Amino acid sequence: MCLAIPAQICELLDDHLQLAVVDILGVRRKVSVQLLQADPPRPGDWVLIHVGFAMSKISGERAAEQLELLRQLGEAGAAQEEAGGYQVAADE
Amino acid sequence: MKYVDEFRDPALLRKALAEIRSLVEPGRTHRLMEVCGGHTHAIFRFGLKELLPPEIELIHGPGCPVCVLPMGRIDDGLELANDPECIFTAFGDMMRVPGSQGSPLESKARGADVRIVYSPLDALRIAQQNPERRVVFFAIGFETTAPSTALTLLRARELGVMNFSVFSNHVTVIPAIRAILDSPDMRLDGFIGPGHVSTVIGCRPYEFIARDYRCPIVVSGFEPADILQSIVMILRQLRAGESKVENQYGRVVPWAGNLPALKALAEVFEVRPHFEWRGLGFISQSALRIRESFAAWDAEKVMPIRGVCVADPKAAQCGEVLKGVLKPHECKLFGVECTPERPIGALMVSSEGACAAHFKYGQTRLPIVTT
Numbered sequence: 001m002c003l004a005i006p007a008q009i010c011e012l013l014d015d016h017l018q019l020a021v022v023d024i025l026g027v028r029r030k031v032s033v034q035l036l037q038a039d040p041p042r043p044g045d046w047v048l049i050h051v052g053f054a055m056s057k058i059s060g061e062r063a064a065e066q067l068e069l070l071r072q073l074g075e076a077g078a079a080q081e082e083a084g085g086y087q088v089a090a091d092e
Numbered sequence: 093m094k095y096v097d098e099f100r101d102p103a104l105l106r107k108a109l110a111e112i113r114s115l116v117e118p119g120r121t122h123r124l125m126e127v128c129g130g131h132t133h134a135i136f137r138f139g140l141k142e143l144l145p146p147e148i149e150l151i152h153g154p155g156c157p158v159c160v161l162p163m164g165r166i167d168d169g170l171e172l173a174n175d176p177e178c179i180f181t182a183f184g185d186m187m188r189v190p191g192s193q194g195s196p197l198e199s200k201a202r203g204a205d206v207r208i209v210y211s212p213l214d215a216l217r218i219a220q221q222n223p224e225r226r227v228v229f230f231a232i233g234f235e236t237t238a239p240s241t242a243l244t245l246l247r248a249r250e251l252g253v254m255n256f257s258v259f260s261n262h263v264t265v266i267p268a269i270r271a272i273l274d275s276p277d278m279r280l281d282g283f284i285g286p287g288h289v290s291t292v293i294g295c296r297p298y299e300f301i302a303r304d305y306r307c308p309i310v311v312s313g314f315e316p317a318d319i320l321q322s323i324v325m326i327l328r329q330l331r332a333g334e335s336k337v338e339n340q341y342g343r344v345v346p347w348a349g350n351l352p353a354l355k356a357l358a359e360v361f362e363v364r365p366h367f368e369w370r371g372l373g374f375i376s377q378s379a380l381r382i383r384e385s386f387a388a389w390d391a392e393k394v395m396p397i398r399g400v401c402v403a404d405p406k407a408a409q410c411g412e413v414l415k416g417v418l419k420p421h422e423c424k425l426f427g428v429e430c431t432p433e434r435p436i437g438a439l440m441v442s443s444e445g446a447c448a449a450h451f452k453y454g455q456t457r458l459p460i461v462t463t
Binding site for chain 1: 100130133134137138183208209210211212213214217233236239240243247288291292314315343344345350351352353356443
């Protein structure tokens with residue numbers, strides 16, 4: 001659970017909950033970007049996600065490396081499951 | 093066989109390995125601890141030990157959240173789960189971790205409403221969807237994960253979700269490192285510092301390690317090249333007779349950490365006077381409990397929790413392995429009675445646990461060609 005999952009910001013939701021729609025391993029999910037409020041991400045930016053929260057902004061190149069690292073560690077399946085499992089503020 | 097060429101950037105690896113070889117003092121064992129379970133996993137998976145010269149010994153540290161959780165806390169949590177009014181939620185990593193009365197998964201099989209969540213926000217959502225039930229989130233993790241729990245509690249308060257509570261088992265990395273440094277049977281030459289914990293706490297909290305214990309620490313990324321580069325940086329310090337905090341993972345880790353995360357932690361949590369760590373015993377000020385102002389969402393305040401202490405199975409030597417005194421395969425139960433399918437100790441459960449990593453990757457040791 002120490003290994004963060006890279007995701008790309010699709011859309012920032014205009015709400016006080018500071019949520020964003022991200023593409024995370026091919027699925028669209030809402031995550032919290034509250035921890036990045038000091039330097040908010042923009043659509044197209046890459047971030048590292050940990051338990052439904054964006055923890056840091058990274059470059060696209062680093063995101064690709066992180067994906068490859070997850071794959072090599074045999075964690076890609078678990079990451080896929082985690083990404084698909086996020087129910088964070090899913091639409092009612 | 094393991095060839096350096098299999099890696100993404102073999103030239104970088106070869107260069108780092110050559111520098112490591114040139115920096116080690118022949119005949120002297122350099123004992124380096126990787127604190128984080130993610131590093132342990134990567135070291136085993138990529139066979140880095142076998143690429144390194146024999147003078148480098150890697151000791152696996154306590155940075156795997158499920159591995160350091162004492163059985164008593166699991167028993168306490170599962171007692172809550174047995175209440176039919178309760179929905180017990182936890183990360184998937186927790187599901188097979190054994191307490192003295194079995195794991196969360198076994199409780200589920202016996203009829204308890206145990207659900208895997210991938211984010212604490214998902215547990216809050218389950219509470220909103222089930223207003224007639226009590227939803228408990230069994231929170232584990234170091235400073236990487238604790239801010240997420242804190243922000244979820246802030247949101248629960250904001251939304252007035254009163255049937256939600258958190259059973260906090262969050263621990264903090266610095267007291268564990270200090271306990272290891274103070275342990276009389278431990279001699280370390282340097283630390284490979286945790287990567288993602290440091291995105292939250294930054295690098296400054298490690299300064300006492302360099303200053304008071306004269307021990308180098310390098311915060312490291314998770315790629316094989318990152319880990320080798322961090323070892324180079326530690327060895328350079330040792331060679332120069334220095335001890336300082338360095339940040340190899342600067343592309344992700346800011347020196348000052350993540351201020352919104354630290355602020356949320358401070359608002360919701362306070363330091364516990366002491367907390368039990370599996371294998372390491374009670375460590376003072378090593379864990380986070382929920383502040384009085386959030387007592388209405390603190391499972392330890394709103395639910396009956398006995399606070400049991402349970403001794404680890406006698407034959408298992410998890411404590412010695414956690415402290416790096418024993419290698420995983422030197423435990424009497426390793427691979428025989430204790431396997432990833434039927435774990436007795438928590439180190440065998442998570443892929444970040446030294447025993448599970450050793451079991452998975454350590455047994456198929458093949459001849460190595462490094463250059």
